[in-house]
Amino acid sequence: MIQISDLFKCFGRKIVHQGISFEVDKGEVLTIIGGSGSGKSVLLKQMVGLIKPDRGEIYIDGKAISHLEEEELQEVQKMIGYVFQEAALFDSLTVAENVSFGLYNLLKFSEHEAKKIVRDKLALVGLSGIEDLKPAQLSGGMKKRVGIARAIALNPKILLYDEPTTGLDPVMSDVINDLILKLKKETQTTAIAVTHDMKSAYKISDRIAMLYEGKILEIGTPQQIQNSKNPILRQFISGSSFGPIPIPGHKNNEHRN
Amino acid sequence: MNTDLNQSNFISLIGRKILRSSEICGEVVILVKRTFYWFFHAPLNRRNVFLQLLEMGARTFPVTSLTLFFTGMVLALQSGYSFIKVFNEPLYVGRLVGASICKELGPVLTSLVFAGRVGAAVAAELGTMKVTEQIDALYTLGTNPIKYLAVPRFLAAMLMLPLLVIYSDFIGILGGFLIAHFRFGIPPNVYFDEIYIMQIREVVHGLIKAVVFGLIIITISCYEGLTTEGGAEGVGQSTTSAVVISMVLVLVGDYFLTALLVAFRIG
Ligand SMILES: Nc1ncnc2c1ncn2[C@@H]1O[C@H](COP(=O)(O)OP(=O)(O)OP(=O)(O)O)[C@@H](O)[C@H]1O
Ligand SMILES: [Mg+2]
Numbered sequence: 001m002i003q004i005s006d007l008f009k010c011f012g013r014k015i016v017h018q019g020i021s022f023e024v025d026k027g028e029v030l031t032i033i034g035g036s037g038s039g040k041s042v043l044l045k046q047m048v049g050l051i052k053p054d055r056g057e058i059y060i061d062g063k064a065i066s067h068l069e070e071e072e073l074q075e076v077q078k079m080i081g082y083v084f085q086e087a088a089l090f091d092s093l094t095v096a097e098n099v100s101f102g103l104y105n106l107l108k109f110s111e112h113e114a115k116k117i118v119r120d121k122l123a124l125v126g127l128s129g130i131e132d133l134k135p136a137q138l139s140g141g142m143k144k145r146v147g148i149a150r151a152i153a154l155n156p157k158i159l160l161y162d163e164p165t166t167g168l169d170p171v172m173s174d175v176i177n178d179l180i181l182k183l184k185k186e187t188q189t190t191a192i193a194v195t196h197d198m199k200s201a202y203k204i205s206d207r208i209a210m211l212y213e214g215k216i217l218e219i220g221t222p223q224q225i226q227n228s229k230n231p232i233l234r235q236f237i238s239g240s241s242f243g244p245i246p247i248p249g250h251k252n253n254e255h256r257n
Numbered sequence: 258m259n260t261d262l263n264q265s266n267f268i269s270l271i272g273r274k275i276l277r278s279s280e281i282c283g284e285v286v287i288l289v290k291r292t293f294y295w296f297f298h299a300p301l302n303r304r305n306v307f308l309q310l311l312e313m314g315a316r317t318f319p320v321t322s323l324t325l326f327f328t329g330m331v332l333a334l335q336s337g338y339s340f341i342k343v344f345n346e347p348l349y350v351g352r353l354v355g356a357s358i359c360k361e362l363g364p365v366l367t368s369l370v371f372a373g374r375v376g377a378a379v380a381a382e383l384g385t386m387k388v389t390e391q392i393d394a395l396y397t398l399g400t401n402p403i404k405y406l407a408v409p410r411f412l413a414a415m416l417m418l419p420l421l422v423i424y425s426d427f428i429g430i431l432g433g434f435l436i437a438h439f440r441f442g443i444p445p446n447v448y449f450d451e452i453y454i455m456q457i458r459e460v461v462h463g464l465i466k467a468v469v470f471g472l473i474i475i476t477i478s479c480y481e482g483l484t485t486e487g488g489a490e491g492v493g494q495s496t497t498s499a500v501v502i503s504m505v506l507v508l509v510g511d512y513f514l515t516a517l518l519v520a521f522r523i524g
Contacts, residue, residue, distance in 0.1 A: 050393045074399055082397040088390035092382075102398040150398070 001026040001158065001190045002047065007056035009042060016042050018214035020056070027188040029180060031201040033236065034211030035245065040194040041085055043211070044160045047192070048080050049073045060158070081151035085162040085194075087143040089135040095122075095146050096131035102154045121149040126175045141168045148176065152183065159183065161193040165200050173200055180204050198237055202226070210236065285480050288403070289472075292411050292479075295404040302409055309413035313375050317421055320374065321367045325425040328362050329354055329432025337441045347441040351451030354433035356459060360524055363426040364463045365511055368470035371418055372503035376478040379410055380499035383482025384492040392483065407479045411472070418471035419464050426463065462524025466514055473510060474503040 007020040016039040024030045032040050045051040047058055049065050057064050060076050068076065089098050099121055100114040109117070122128055125145035135143055144167055151159060161180070165173035177200045183189040195201050201208055202222045209219040210233050218225065218233050228234060235243030241250070332354045337347040383406060386392050395402045430452055437443040481499040485491045518524055 045393070048397055050396060070401070074396075074401070077397055078399050080397065082394070084390050084394060086390060088394040090386075090391055090394070091389075101400070154398075 001061060002192070003059040005057050005059070007046065007058070008054045009039070009046065009051070010054060015214055020214070020216055022209060022216055022219055024190055024192060026190055027184060028206045029184055029191045029193065029204050031205040031208045032192065032194045032211055033196070033198070033201060033208060035236070038211045039214065040211055041162055044082070044162055044192065044194060047160060048077055048082055078154070079157045081154065081156035081159045083148050083151045083159070083161040083164055087147035089143055089146055089150070091135045094131065095133050095135070095138070098135070098146060099149045099153050101150065117153060121153050122146070124152070124179055125149045126172055141172060144168060145172070145176070148179070155187060157190060159189055159191045161191065163194055163196065165195060165197050173197065177203050198239070284484070285476060288407070288480050288483070289476055291403045292407045295401065296408050296412070299404050302405060305405065305409035306412055309409045310417055312378070313413050313417045314421065316374050316378065317371050318424065320370050321421055321425045322428050324366050324370055325358070325363060325429035326432040328366060329358060329429035330436045332357055333433040333436035334440065337437065347437070347443060349451065350433065350437045350441065350443060351448040354437070355430055355452040355455045358429035358433070359426050359455065359460050359463045363429055364422050364466040364470060365507065367422045367425045368418065368467065368474065368507045369504055371421065371471070372474045372507060373500055375414065376474050376499045376503045377496050379475065379478040380482040380496045381492055383479060384485035384495040387483060387485045388488050388491060402483070407483070410479060411475050414475035415468055415471040419467040422463060422467040426460070459524045462518050465518060465523065466511065469510065469514055470507050473506050477503045477506065
């Protein structure tokens with residue numbers, strides 16, 4: 001469904017990706033973990049063509065997308081729902097208009113149908129009765145969930161979640177976890193989720209990939225990841241500040257080695 | 258030695274600046290090209306066009322009214338006194354006010370106000386959308402931002418600015434009349450006869466300028482907005498650049514446009 005081969009990306013002198021390759025099958029949920037600034041969001045954005053890779057290729061449903069013309073790219077983008085890290089709701093529109101944005105623009109639903117879809121999708125993310133509010137009137141977690149509702153409104157074949165549960169309370173986080181699993185089970189939706197929340201990573205993932213220094217450090221089932229011997233991965237999933245991962249401004253790294 | 262180094266640094270700096278500037282010009286041309294492409298190749302988003310027309314008109318007309326009203330008054334005052342000095346009576350005040358306003362001051366002053374208000378608003382709004390990833394979100398929802406955001410704004414600006422100019426022309430002439438009549442005692446029929454003999458070309462001259470200025474202002478503002486980087490600070494910078502660059506281009510462009518229009522005997 002999604003294939004990434006030998007991806008390179010840098011911004012000016014800053015190298016973000018240096019040779020990333022992996023595949024995601026249809027109906028699979030892959031979670032990407034990795035430190036802040038390790039390039040997780042940039043990776044997701046390249047998958048929808050918002051950022052062009054410097055080298056390497058991304059195949060969506062067998063189609064190479066990095067050099068597509070605008071209109072062809074748009075066809076690919078229609079298959080993909082994207083949940084932005086900061087929600088990125090349109091703040092001039094109401095919640096209902098946000099969620100139904102793609103419906104009107106792509107597929108020409110009637111107003112009545114669109115209303116029902118909006119209500120259903122908002123219910124799926126645990127929201128109701130906020131259709132007429134503007135994004136500025138919502139809390140951070142509510143915005144995030146409206147962003148998820150907007151991404152799933154079109155029933156895309158692929159969903160890319162950039163930290164779907166960050167900023168949500170534990171109960172709501174689990175509602176979103178269940179939603180990701182439900183979409184996978186019922187409609188075979190392929191999903192890639194970036195998360196820092198290891199609990200939800202273990203729960204939703206078929207496989208977990210760790211991004212480190214521009215490469216995939218390790219990729220495997222939650223079980224394999226939990227039992228990994230790699231010291232960097234071990235430090236990361238246990239969430240310890242001691243270990244081989246360098247932290248700028250800290251001198252803690254030698255203590256344990 | 259040291260100066261050599263400085264010199265080569267300086268030259269390479271200039272070189273880089275020139276390269277960057279030509280790059281920007283290229284990007285601006287591409288933006289305009291794509292906007293026109295989408296204008297002709299996609300159904301118009303009527304709601305957005307309407308909202309923009311409303312916004313741009315309502316935002317600007319109070320200020321332009323005020324500006325042109327006083328400009329008309331001051332023109333009448335100045336020309337009245339000057340003509341009294343020369344001819345002992347205030348001749349041709351209507352003629353002077355009418356021509357100056359319709360050909361130059363109406364379009365230019367209205368455009369400057371338009372650049373300040375609409376240019377800033379557009380650059381700030383699009384810039385904010387850019388830095389909060391709303392532009393990216395448009396792409397992922399299958400909507401081209403040029404089509405959805407730029408086309409309605411281009412259309413609205415190029416329609417609304419000429420309308421505002423026509424309206425401002427009237428206000429300016431009215432302001433001139435008040436002074437001509439109440440200060441210099443020029444009878445209304447004399448003043449307005451001098452306005453009526455103005456040729457339609459002269460008004461068209463002003464309106465063509467307005468359309469071009471509208472295009473300049475909205476192109477710069479959309480470009481600045483859509484290329485904003487770097488959070489709130491970036492939005493501030495884009496907004497300032499949008500206003501300053503549009504104003505300068507309007508003033509400089511006015512000269513060349515006038516020369517061109519005169520060469521083609523329009524006005
Ligand atoms: N548009 C851009 N221009 C320049 N540099 C960028 C740009 N976008 C991202 N970067 C850089 O790329 C690196 C990776 O950024 P990215 O947003 O992918 O991090 P992340 O893994 O998502 O982090 P977080 O977990 O904090 O969201 C960062 O060092 C960032 O400075
Ligand atoms: Mg991120």
